[in-house]
Amino acid sequence: MSGNTILGLFAKSPIKPLEDHINVVSECCEGLVPFFEAVLEKDWKRAAKRRRDISNLEKEADRMKRDIRLNLHGGIFMPVERSDVLELLTHQDRIANKAKDISGRMLGRKMELPPKLAEMFMAYLARCLDATTKAKEAINELEDLLETGFKGREVDLVKKMVHELDLIEDETDLQQIKIRRKLQKLEKKIDPVDAMFLYYIIEAIGELADQALRVGARLELMIYR
């Protein structure tokens, strides 16, 4: 009886699901910390378990992404551009993919982290995860942005957050340079192929922050339309 009443007008909003999606993505990334802790202790069984957690969260994010896409057919009128939502979603999703990829490569090759690198590496990882967390926080402002009609003080707040995200990403770049230098000094003592892969992993972790920055940039574009 009520299938078609006025309330049928209200389509499923993409705003909240976008927030839910990045929250899962962020949780997925956070999984890298216990994963690398296990790797440092060379506890491969535990690492495999942690890697499964990451993979499950990534799958969950994928499922949510599909749901959102399916719900955004052409007949939906939204406060933001449809293409912007889809782009933002894609960028968000790539963060989770990257996290899964990193853990997969590490576990697949049972790669060991040189202990001398450990402290620096974990700090670097933590800072990159700060970036994904910041992106999550910014996306979580969407609800409030909607409330203010995408203008005013709320927009300034998001702008500030994206700026902070920018700064964090800069920092991770510097950290990456330092960590590569240190690895270079160590590389003679480790297996060359392993060293190559370690470079890859370091870069991939840096990409988490890059990707988080892209999410922030898309969010800004979305607001300013």
Add this chain to the structure above:
Amino acid sequence: MEILATYGSTLIIIAAVFGFVMAWGIGANDVANAMGTSVGSNAITIKQAIIIAMIFEFAGAYLAGGAVTNTVRKGIIDSGAFTNTPELLVFGMIAALLAAGTWLLIASYNGWPVSTTHSIIGAIIGFAAVGVGTEAVAWGKVSGIIGSWIITPAISGVFAYFIFVSAQKLIFENENPLEAAKRYVPGYMFLAGFMMALVTIKKGLKHIGLEMSSVEGYVWAVSIGLVVAIVGKIIISRLKTDPKADRQMHYTNVEKVFAVLMVITACCMAFAHGSNDVANAIGPLAAVVSVVHNHGEISAKAELAWWILPLGGLGIVAGLAIFGHRVIATIGKGITHLTPSRGFAAELAAATTVVVASGTGLPISTTQTLVGAVLGVGMARGIAALNLGVVRSIVVSWVVTLPAGAALSIVFYYILLAIFN
């Protein structure tokens, strides 16, 4: 003439029964639209919605429902054409009630959001066209109704847009949105109370025998608005705000303040709905009663029999209490992201439009105003997503309703003729 003398009371009873059924259908169906946004935004529960609707639908019907009745009864068709055959008008009006009621039933069963106002107008046009001839229909009025499909949603949309934008400017962009909400929301309450009171006084109170000058009317309206605002302010100041719920902007608590306002707009909406839509059920009924009581004479200005308005009001309330529960319940779960502030802008705009239109005697549809209002809030970038497919289906149903009501009433008209002649 003899037919009216012989079957007079039978016809009145039939008309009253069909009128009640029609009102019942209005209550059961339309109320989902009128109250749905309040329930959907979780500002009030279903039970509260039903209680509010009962009180204010009835009040609206009784206090401000008179002006529209005239339009439906005399504006659409030229009653002069029936001077020699008053029984045809009686049959026609009964057929119209039955046709509109039936159409409402079919549409509700299939989930089509039809306009009850237009179904009764379509039905009246239908029997008039076959009973007397197409010249009996005031086509100018009909084209006005078709124009209202565009104008009413537009007006209501503009109202909603500005109400929402004003709330944004005053409250959501403020340094401290919660304090701003506490300060400005009573102002909105005043507006709602004032608007409701003004229309009741200016247009409605005549029907219960109260007359007052326009200055008196304004004074009363302002004071009623103030009372509403003060009571609202007291409720807001007692509101428990949750300091943990605020992120940067305290919006969770701001929405709580708006939820109080939402109760008032829900009252307004029910009042506006009652004042406008009760006429759909009682207009034709009043015509039947007046013709029969005057022994076939179709008077220029008929007195509304005392029991007609309460009957319509009761019908709406009964339909609401028995069926409305189900309709609203399904709605409460279906929506995503309709917060009290967004729902409030839509509802206050819709209620204002309906009440103002009710005052001018234009038979507009609550459905139309709500659609317009919801679109307006959407345009202000307040509602997260609107399903334009549903907008299309609603507009189609507006167009279909007139011919559907007409066709049904023609069928019933011939059946009635066959029975009584």
